[in-house]
Amino acid sequence: MAFSFHMGPVIFTSKRLLFRQFNIDDAALIHHMNSDPLVLKYVHELPSTPERAFERLQNSILPHYNQYGYGRWAVQLKEGNDFIGWCGLKFRPERKETDLGYRFIPSYWGNGYASEAAMACLEYGFHHLLLNRITATAHVKNTASLRIIQKCNMQYLRDEVVDHCPVKSFEKLKSE
Ligand SMILES: CC(C)(COP(=O)(O)OP(=O)(O)OC[C@H]1O[C@@H](n2cnc3c(N)ncnc32)[C@H](O)[C@@H]1OP(=O)(O)O)[C@@H](O)C(=O)NCCC(=O)NCCS
Numbered sequence: 567m568a569f570s571f572h573m574g575p576v577i578f579t580s581k582r583l584l585f586r587q588f589n590i591d592d593a594a595l596i597h598h599m600n601s602d603p604l605v606l607k608y609v610h611e612l613p614s615t616p617e618r619a620f621e622r623l624q625n626s627i628l629p630h631y632n633q634y635g636y637g638r639w640a641v642q643l644k645e646g647n648d649f650i651g652w653c654g655l656k657f658r659p660e661r662k663e664t665d666l667g668y669r670f671i672p673s674y675w676g677n678g679y680a681s682e683a684a685m686a687c688l689e690y691g692f693h694h695l696l697l698n699r700i701t702a703t704a705h706v707k708n709t710a711s712l713r714i715i716q717k718c719n720m721q722y723l724r725d726e727v728v729d730h731c732p733v734k735s736f737e738k739l740k741s742e
Pocket of ligand 1: 609670674676679704713
């Protein structure tokens, strides 16, 4: 499906990808991605509606940029500009930690984009934002996500329950 969207400023790039801030006009992109049941299989979220996608953008994604200086970024292909999903670093005030997360449109899976994006976000977090520690969690059955975390060289911490999901938690320290 083709969407027209306004590009916000590009924050950083990797070999094949560019990372930009979401803006309020991106709700349709988020709804399109979240409407595929495959995308929500391992995350505890209600099915997407246009209204929920808008609320998520307005209340959860956009405020983080000003509040913490970073957040989940829209990811686009450098070649062709397709929006392929999001990846980024989210500050969790209740845990006082920053977590790495990613979500991509299934038709773009299997190209190594998520791995490339995750590594680029860690690099940006440690070397540009000067974070000392970044965490990640993945559902115990989410093999693709666990593989990405492993490829990023993150260290296993524990099994726990987050948002009603059994997850494995990991961390990476700046020096690693
Ligand atoms: C997790 C997700 C981002 C992975 O996207 P992707 O495009 O397949 O990622 P990559 O192409 O970078 O591949 C990741 C690795 O996992 C492996 N992999 C992918 N799907 C797999 C599966 N079903 N079983 C086992 N390994 C799998 C790939 O082979 C690759 O490893 P490799 O480089 O050693 O070959 C994608 O599945 C997604 O968006 N899922 C929905 C949202 C989600 O669950 N996010 C994570 C929440 S913790």
